[in-house]
Amino acid sequence: xxRKFVLAAVAASALLxxxxxxxxxxxASSGGSESAGGSSQAAGGGGEGDCPGADAFCIGLVTDTxxxxxxxxxxxxxxxxxxxxxxxxxxxxxxxxxDPKDYENNINQFVxxxxxxxxTVGFLMGEASVAAAKANPNVxxxxxDQFQAETIPNLTGLVFPEDKAGFAAGxxxxxxxxxxKVGAVLGTDTVPPVKLFGEGxxxxxxxxxxxxxxxxxxxxxxxxxxxxxxxAAEAKKQLAQGADIIFGAGGNTGNGALIEIAKAPGAxxxxxxxxxxxxxxxxxxxxxxxxxxxxxxxxxxxxRDLLLLAKEGKFPGGNFLGLTGLAPxxxxxxxxxxxxxxxxxxxxAALDAGTLKTDVSLG
Amino acid sequence: MSTMDPSRTDLGFTDPDPRRSGPLDxxxxxxxxxxxxxxxxxxxxxxxWLQGVSPLRAYAVLFSNALGTPEGLLRVMEKSTPLIxxxxxxxxxxxxxxxxxxxxxxxxxxxxxxxxAGYHFxxxxxxxxxxxxxxxxxxGAAWASIAGVLRAYRSVxxxxxxxxxxxxxxxxxxxxxxxxxxEEGQPLTRTPAIAETATLPVFGIVPSGFLLAIAVAVxxxxxxxxxxxxxxxxxxxxxxxxxxYAGISVKGxxxxxxxxxxxxxxxxxxxxxxxxxxxxxxxxxxxxGFDGITIALLARANPIATIPAALLxxxxxxxxxxxxxxxxxxxxxxxxxxxxxxxxxxxxxVARLLFRNRNIKQTTVTSGWGS
Numbered sequence: 001x002x003r004k005f006v007l008a009a010v011a012a013s014a015l016l017x018x019x020x021x022x023x024x025x026x027x028a029s030s031g032g033s034e035s036a037g038g039s040s041q042a043a044g045g046g047g048e049g050d051c052p053g054a055d056a057f058c059i060g061l062v063t064d065t066x067x068x069x070x071x072x073x074x075x076x077x078x079x080x081x082x083x084x085x086x087x088x089x090x091x092x093x094x095x096x097x098x099d100p101k102d103y104e105n106n107i108n109q110f111v112x113x114x115x116x117x118x119x120t121v122g123f124l125m126g127e128a129s130v131a132a133a134k135a136n137p138n139v140x141x142x143x144x145d146q147f148q149a150e151t152i153p154n155l156t157g158l159v160f161p162e163d164k165a166g167f168a169a170g171x172x173x174x175x176x177x178x179x180x181k182v183g184a185v186l187g188t189d190t191v192p193p194v195k196l197f198g199e200g201x202x203x204x205x206x207x208x209x210x211x212x213x214x215x216x217x218x219x220x221x222x223x224x225x226x227x228x229x230x231x232a233a234e235a236k237k238q239l240a241q242g243a244d245i246i247f248g249a250g251g252n253t254g255n256g257a258l259i260e261i262a263k264a265p266g267a268x269x270x271x272x273x274x275x276x277x278x279x280x281x282x283x284x285x286x287x288x289x290x291x292x293x294x295x296x297x298x299x300x301x302x303x304r305d306l307l308l309l310a311k312e313g314k315f316p317g318g319n320f321l322g323l324t325g326l327a328p329x330x331x332x333x334x335x336x337x338x339x340x341x342x343x344x345x346x347x348x349a350a351l352d353a354g355t356l357k358t359d360v361s362l363g
Numbered sequence: 364m365s366t367m368d369p370s371r372t373d374l375g376f377t378d379p380d381p382r383r384s385g386p387l388d389x390x391x392x393x394x395x396x397x398x399x400x401x402x403x404x405x406x407x408x409x410x411x412w413l414q415g416v417s418p419l420r421a422y423a424v425l426f427s428n429a430l431g432t433p434e435g436l437l438r439v440m441e442k443s444t445p446l447i448x449x450x451x452x453x454x455x456x457x458x459x460x461x462x463x464x465x466x467x468x469x470x471x472x473x474x475x476x477x478x479x480a481g482y483h484f485x486x487x488x489x490x491x492x493x494x495x496x497x498x499x500x501x502x503g504a505a506w507a508s509i510a511g512v513l514r515a516y517r518s519v520x521x522x523x524x525x526x527x528x529x530x531x532x533x534x535x536x537x538x539x540x541x542x543x544x545x546e547e548g549q550p551l552t553r554t555p556a557i558a559e560t561a562t563l564p565v566f567g568i569v570p571s572g573f574l575l576a577i578a579v580a581v582x583x584x585x586x587x588x589x590x591x592x593x594x595x596x597x598x599x600x601x602x603x604x605x606x607x608y609a610g611i612s613v614k615g616x617x618x619x620x621x622x623x624x625x626x627x628x629x630x631x632x633x634x635x636x637x638x639x640x641x642x643x644x645x646x647x648x649x650x651x652g653f654d655g656i657t658i659a660l661l662a663r664a665n666p667i668a669t670i671p672a673a674l675l676x677x678x679x680x681x682x683x684x685x686x687x688x689x690x691x692x693x694x695x696x697x698x699x700x701x702x703x704x705x706x707x708x709x710x711x712x713v714a715r716l717l718f719r720n721r722n723i724k725q726t727t728v729t730s731g732w733g734s
Contacts, residue, residue: 050689065646093688095684095687095688096687096693096694098683098684098694098695099649099680100644100646100647101639101640101647102684105438105684106684106688109684109685109688113688123550123551124551124646191550222538222541222542223537223538223541
């Protein structure tokens with residue numbers, strides 16, 4: 001009797017497991033999606049109604065497999081599209097990709113509805129964007145985080161000088177370190193943006209504090225961005241060696257380091273961590289305690305600027321370098337001295353203006 | 364421990380006798396799935412209405428976009444193809460008394476196997492295409508056989524092993540696509556593109572893979588009801604003890620049924636690779652195997668019925684993007700409807716297991732098993 005009941009329960013839970021796993025288990029494990037799993041109601045966008053007509057500037061956005069409120073790449077790009085729509089008096093709408101096989105179809109929905117500009121988010125959509133841009137020369141495409149090897153006039157890749165973001169973060173770390181030792185736990189150096197972050201960080205630390213000791217550790221290329229255990233272990237090692245500020249950059253691997261550092265005694269007082277890409281105060285809440293700032297790619301601004309250029313008929317094509325900078329301090333606002341904040345802001349401005357070079361190359 | 368197998372999960376698909384006792388068994392078998400789908404759509408309608416959209420308009424958009432245009436029809440067929448095959452994979456297992464939750468893992472290894480066979484060799488079409496398809500099926504069969512052998516010779520529940528093998532398959536194909544089989548010179552985790560000679564053609568708007576899937580479903584409709592081997596599958600599903608007395612090798616048949624089930628899921632993966640994606644990329648095959656479970660249960664383990672069940676789900680998945688574009692409804696509403704359908708079609712199975720307790724007790728007393 002009981003045994004049968006257990007069997008029934010097993011069968012029922014197996015079905016449930018299967019149902020739950022259906023839509024998410026696989027896509028979550030495959031790399032490339034920047035989704036942070038935000039599941040709350042999407043703000044704005046979508047909705048009934050459509051591009052009001054030929055006069056209005058209509059912007060479409062296709063997310064990578066992930067939600068538009070992911071607090072990361074998708075959301076930042078969408079906010080840029082909304083700002084551009086507001087500035088031009090136009091209209092913006094998004095479609096969330098559920099199945100990567102639908103990239104092309106999702107882009108084409110906007111094309112056939114007569115949209116003027118289409119934003120595609122994430123490097124996984126790179127090929128679909130190139131194909132769509134070639135097929136539709138009258139529509140402007142913004143490829144967020146998609147480096148363009150070949151110049152197509154109506155497709156602009158929004159890419160970022162990661163070395164500048166790393167440099168700014170490193171400069172802050174160099175000024176803030178008490179032990180004179182700082183560290184970084186990074187994804188693989190075979191991926192150019194990661195190496196640029198790492199080497200830029202090192203250059204920044206040494207620019208602020210030539211006496212400092214910088215330890216950079218890169219993951220092996222295999223599984224480089226999804227190894228939080230390794231990230232945590234390396235962070236622990238660096239803490240034990242006396243590092244008091246550690247930069248974590250490399251997807252879940254870097255996040256693993258941040259979360260580990262947040263658990264260390266003195267986190268947020270004497271021990272700090274620095275996040276990457278977007279403001280990780282929002283994407284990795286477990287790291288809030290130690291999070292000094294994040295080496296940020298200004299996606300919202302870059303997306304907006306490119307869309308405004310498209311509206312003005314000055315769409316550049318090829319690659320467009322977005323701005324980088326540092327995310328707000330949040331909880332560590334009070335810990336960072338005012339003169340450090342001023343000095344770092346100065347460095348960020350000089351990097352943006354191009355008057356300060358990071359002297360980092362991939363060579 | 365007697366001959367009766369305590370780890371066997373009776374799901375009610377193995378008994379062909381329509382006059383069975385129990386309150387749920389007198390309803391014609393077609394009614395339950397239809398009622399389940401309708402109820403799920405009703406619940407979905409409430410969810411859509413709560414988002415401020417007319418459910419009628421939403422459902423009209425969902426279906427008209429998928430079925431009303433040639434491109435829509437092509438994609439419905441493309442999306443339904445792997446679903447027919449994973450549905451068949453689960454169905455064949457159910458008929459032999461095996462609950463294969465591992466169609467997703469078997470599909471993944473089949474997909475990457477076909478990709479490797481598709482790009483690694485230079486062969487004439489007439490050899491290359493069948494070879495790539497068969498190699499994908501072989502990979503799926505081999506993967507499922509692990510669970511089959513453990514089930515037959517060690518009485519390890521295939522429900523548990525196939526779930527675990529799914530997780531292993533995901534990690535395995537991620538590794539293969541990011542290391543030994545990775546396309547050189549670009550950062551994405553994926554294999555090189557398959558050769559032209561291994562590509563499944565599209566006839567007008569009809570993908571050849573879809574025709575293949577239909578043919579396979581029809582074949583299994585015949586195989587399970589009209590052949591000796593099909594009879595063996597049904598018999599071990601029905602009563603392994605009787606099967607053994609009748610001279611059927613129960614262990615061998617379990618392994619074979621599991622391998623056939625895996626080969627079908629592997630075929631689904633192979634067709635995806637050779638007909639739709641053109642290479643293996645891990646994220647491209649998410650969830651197909653799990654939909655197979657819904658389809659098999661919706662089809663009441665009838666091979667032919669997997670075709671309409673798969674077409675229903677394929678249509679909804681195709682229409683989801685247009686639904687979002689035109690009405691702003693979150694595309695996940697389709698997943699919700701499918702999950703509710705699964706809940707309704709599977710609830711009677713669980714209920715049956717509970718209601719049949721008395722009968723089982725009597726059987727077990729006479730066979731000397733239990734306590």
